[in-house]
Amino acid sequence: MSQPKIKVKQQDAATLAAGYSKTFRVVEIASIIIFWALSLALAVKVSVHFSAHPVLILAAVFFGYVAADFVSGLVHWLGDTWGSTDMPILGAALIRPFREHHVDEKAITRHDYIETNGANCMISVPVAAMALFVPIEPASNAYWLQLFGVTSMGAMIFWVMLTNQIHKWSHMDTPPALVGLLQRWHVILPVKHHQVHHTAPFEKYYCITCGWLNWPLTKIGFYRHAERLITAVTGALPRRDDIGIDAALAIAPGSSEPAAPTLPVTKAS
Ligand SMILES: [Zn+2]
Numbered sequence: 001m002s003q004p005k006i007k008v009k010q011q012d013a014a015t016l017a018a019g020y021s022k023t024f025r026v027v028e029i030a031s032i033i034i035f036w037a038l039s040l041a042l043a044v045k046v047s048v049h050f051s052a053h054p055v056l057i058l059a060a061v062f063f064g065y066v067a068a069d070f071v072s073g074l075v076h077w078l079g080d081t082w083g084s085t086d087m088p089i090l091g092a093a094l095i096r097p098f099r100e101h102h103v104d105e106k107a108i109t110r111h112d113y114i115e116t117n118g119a120n121c122m123i124s125v126p127v128a129a130m131a132l133f134v135p136i137e138p139a140s141n142a143y144w145l146q147l148f149g150v151t152s153m154g155a156m157i158f159w160v161m162l163t164n165q166i167h168k169w170s171h172m173d174t175p176p177a178l179v180g181l182l183q184r185w186h187v188i189l190p191v192k193h194h195q196v197h198h199t200a201p202f203e204k205y206y207c208i209t210c211g212w213l214n215w216p217l218t219k220i221g222f223y224r225h226a227e228r229l230i231t232a233v234t235g236a237l238p239r240r241d242d243i244g245i246d247a248a249l250a251i252a253p254g255s256s257e258p259a260a261p262t263l264p265v266t267k268a269s
Pocket residue numbers: 076080098101102197202
């Protein structure tokens with residue numbers, strides 16, 4: 001039986017790039033300043049307990065790293081799969097960069113510090129504020145839990161904040177030497193590993209911090225189960241705005257059409 005002819009129909013790269021507004025840039029700058037201020041306060045809050053519980057704190061930092069990989073995959077999947085660039089506020093500010101990244105994956109390497117890191121700082125600010133409110137009291141029965149919880153939340157948002165920088169490095173032709181080493185050791189997102197996601201129809205390997213969770217999440221069909229659930233509740237078709245209705249219908253979970261692993265890509269204007 002022959003593979004169906006499915007064409008991925010994406011949006012115009014120049015139009016998508018032009019959607020980066022000055023207003024959103026101001027929001028990004030404010031988010032970066034608030035994020036660093038809250039993170040510094042969190043680091044001070046945790047550091048006074050380090051000499052007493054170094055292993056617990058280092059374990060929480062590691063847990064935060066893996067949790068950040070999961071969050072990066074979840075947010076990336078949400079941005080790639082649902083909504084459209086026409087939506088008010090969210091469309092231009094948050095969904096547009098995901099569409100742009102699929103039609104021009106090198107654009108991220110031309111983004112400055114603010115455009116690369118602003119959005120991730122913005123989503124991290126509420127979590128940092130929450131973590132600052134949680135008490136860490138050595139006299140409390142819940143002391144270890146408080147220390148682990150606050151440290152892992154702080155570490156998670158730190159790694160979430162670094163995620164798009166790591167993602168940017170994975171698209172650079174010549175990243176800094178130390179970064180290249182960390183990529184090859186799979187401490188941070190390796191180049192070849194991330195290219196699995198950049199193969200049309202862009203429906204797997206969403207995690208972009210270290211990518212360690214990509215294989216297990218693919219194996220259990222995590223995103224396909226979530227898509228079935230969301231489609232059942234809302235009726236929305238996953239990836240419709242990203243790859244066009246024909247390709248989205250053909251590869252939607254539960255579709256009678258077999259999914260083509262690599263689809264020809266055409267650019268719409
Ligand atoms: Zn993507």
